[in-house]
Amino acid sequence: MTQDVPALPPIKPNRTIRGASAILLPFLEDGAIDWESFDAHLERTAAAGLTPAVNMDTGYVNLITSKQREAVLTRTQDVLGGGAFVAGAFVKDEPGAAFDLDGYALEAERITARGGQPVVFQSYGLTAGDAAEILPRYEAFGERAGEFIGFELTPDLAAFGKVYSLETFRGLLGLKRCVGSKHSSFHREPEWERIRLRDELRPDFRLMTGNDFAIDMVMWGSDYLLGLSTFAPDLFAQRDKMWAEGDPAFFELNDELQYLGRFAFRAPGAGYKHSAAQFLKLRGWLRTDLTxxxxxxxxxSDVAVLRECAERLGVLS
Structure with missing residues (x-):
């Protein structure tokens, strides 16, 4: 007897895709942050119609200092002048640590005080245990911080990451202050499962794909918060517009962007940030390609491949 396979969620043509793009934090030869290039990339991302996402994995949130994270928030507020943005609320801990609610609340306060919305980065203390243990921690965070976006992160990108059970995701849907969640398992099936459940229980919940290997998940109803889009926020915005208008050119542009993603996010996955710096330098948007x-x-040698990608995408002649 063959096992029943759950039906895929339906493709949702002509819908408006809500895109957020994780901003790369660039560096100079002396190791200092290249604030001039950071500011310009914030501006162009917002101008393209994407929501800038700062202090994410693309911004080295787990590698920079608390002081640097706060500086990123301050500059983001200043550059965007009240424009919308989201930011990672990150608390560093070790395996076996208890959940640090006060630490998360402080990070959230720093974000909301500057007009941003927190994306709750995972930590060992947050993700330990099962749904019955994890969900009250998110609920307590929401009571302290207000509305927030959750985050499931593959351990391939960060050791403290965890992809939750569908039961845990169902619980997140039931938390009023959790208004969305970024899903970065890098696999389609668990995201399709989440789309089906979201559509059934809470259609207004913003499920954001973080799958840089399957950026077409937007066809089934995911929005996105991607690292790949920092390579080309202008082209992602163009692609999204094509989908909303039913333009078949969506597929060819998506294919070219996906090829870039497959190359940039190959193992080790965290190396994509250097690929982004190399690509943005080719575009003339960064002064160095340092990480x-x-x-x-x-x-x-990657630069030659990235140059070909840029040429095929029409951003480099």
């Missing part, structure tokens, strides 16, 4: 010193680097 955080504790983040994996890509070989110089």
């Amino acid at each position: 955080h010193p504790n983040s994996p680097e890509r070989p110089d």
Whole structure:
């Protein structure tokens, strides 16, 4: 007897895709943050119609200092002048640590005080245990911080990450102050499961794909918060507009962007941040292609492949 396979959620044509783009934090030769390039990338991302996302994995949130994270928030507020943004609420801990509610509440306060919305980064203390243990921690966070976006992060990108059970995701849907969640398992099936459940229980809940290997998940009803979109926020906005208008050119542009994503996010996955710096330097948007010193680097030979990608995308002649 064959096992019943759950039906996929239906493709949702002509819908408006809500895109958020994780901003790369660039560096200079002396190890300082390249604030000039950061500011410009914030501006162009917002101008493209995407919501900037700062202090995410793309911004080395787990590698920079608390002081640097706060500086990122302050500059984001200043550059956007009241415009919308989201930001990672990150608390560093160790395996076996207790949930640090006060630490998370402080991070959230720093974000909301500047007009942003928190994206709750995972930690060992937050994700330990099952749904009955995890969900009250999110509920307590919401009571302290207000509305927030959850985050499921594959351990391939961060050791403290965890992809929750569908039961736990169902519980997140039941938390009023949890208004969305970024899903970064890098697999389609668990995201399809979440789309079906979201559509059934809470259609207004913002499920945001973080699957840089399957950026077409937007066709089934995910929005997105991607690292790949920092390579080309202008082209992602163009792609999204094509989908809303029913333009078949969506598929070819999506294919080219997906090829770039498959190359940039190959193992080790965290090396994509250096790929982003190399690509943005090719576009003339960064002064260097340097990465955080504790983040994996890509070989110089990657630049030739990235140049071909840029040419095929029409952003480099």
